[in-house]
Amino acid sequence: MVSDSLDSPVGNCISLENTWLVSNKPSISNLGIKTVSVSRYFSEDHEPLDMEVVLDSYVKRSESGVQHALIFCDSLSADDAYEGHVAWLADVDRHTTQIFCTLQVAVKKLAAEKGQKSITLVSDIFGIGGVSSSKAASAYSGALIGMIKSLAKEMSRYDLSINLIAVGALPEVGIDSRLNSAQEKLVKMTKLGSQVSPRALLSAISFLQSSGMSVTGQVICLDGGLLI
């Protein structure tokens, strides 16, 4: 549950001790999530990791078991960071494959567990409306949305809910630094005229983890009204 806490840089805190938290973003600590540890899906040298090994390692350290998976997906760069569409297609492939592998091991683990189980992806909003300067990020984020919708239908028989939170401007989570101009534009276009707060993200995660099968296959936009 989300609660105010003085020991968190953002003044909020969420306890995710039974959650396998996956993120490549060092900035994840800015969100104030209390967890056993944070797993990566790419190594620091950007090599894809064997996610079965990564999950096994987490399970051995975890005392409270694993009931949920929370996967923070990287945002891809703006198109001008790539040398043409062949390069960005390769990056879409690489990232989609690694998220798929992460989902696959999470699904295998959680489907066998009893009780309330969930997988939550945190991505960006580029896959919903498309961004002209970043067809790569749009295609990648779109692929994640399409993937979780099919998986939600496939996994409902195992009482495993799968959802995605599409975040607008939230620097604490870190849209790729090369997308700063797009991020500033997003803030300006946001109906609320401000960035999305980390607290809002923590609340959404909490809500999805506690909603059972009532909410599955959904994309929750945390974009301050940008895509109304």
Place this chain on the structure above:
Amino acid sequence: MSTSLLGKRVLVVGATGYIGQALALGAAKEGAEVLLHYFSNGAAVEQLCTQIYETAGYQPRAFQGDVSEPEEAERLIHSVWRAAGKIDVLINCVGHAVDNSIVFLKPEDVSTTLKSNLATVVNVCEPMSIRMCEQGAGSIVNVSSITGLVGQPMRSLYGAGKAAVIAYSKALARQVAQQGVRVNCLAPQVVEGGLADSMKGMVKALMEENTPIKSVCHANDLVAPAIMLAGDGAPFITGEVINITGGLVTW
């Protein structure tokens, strides 16, 4: 014969599939000069050429190529453009489904699916949209799938590929709108003669029962929406996705 595409040159990529054949023939019936792309089915493209000749009175030009390979796709667009002088409309109908539970899929299936569904579209759209922007006009219609919007069990990768096509199309639509080029998508449910034929009878019957129109989707059901998006009748529509599901998906 109708004339809503009269004088327009239309390239249909993936013209030998069920949807591609219907859209190519439909465009020809509307007065377009159709150019056909095919990958390997020479017999099917010959048959389609004959049908178009009998319907529209001309023999369309056909171009072979593997558009999942970027160099071949670029070469194809170059050849088509040189042969036709201009292309007004690009219709992409290439795709392939991998059906399996996530539990049994392999990491390499992700690459295969993205290559056959996303890369095939991007490899053609990128060089084509540059040329269309230079000529100051054009319309691109990408055939995606309702699976990309609402998902389907056992098709997580196909859903990912088709959703990526939709998101890419929206991003491209925003990028090229000011140059007079529009980009839209069709999202049909499984099509009779295509993916529907690979479904189990029970699943197919259930889908038909749940579809308010009480029918499965036929490739011809895509023709009118594609012609509308392709032609001059939809100048203010871009970045849009049209569901073609007989009311099965209304959101």
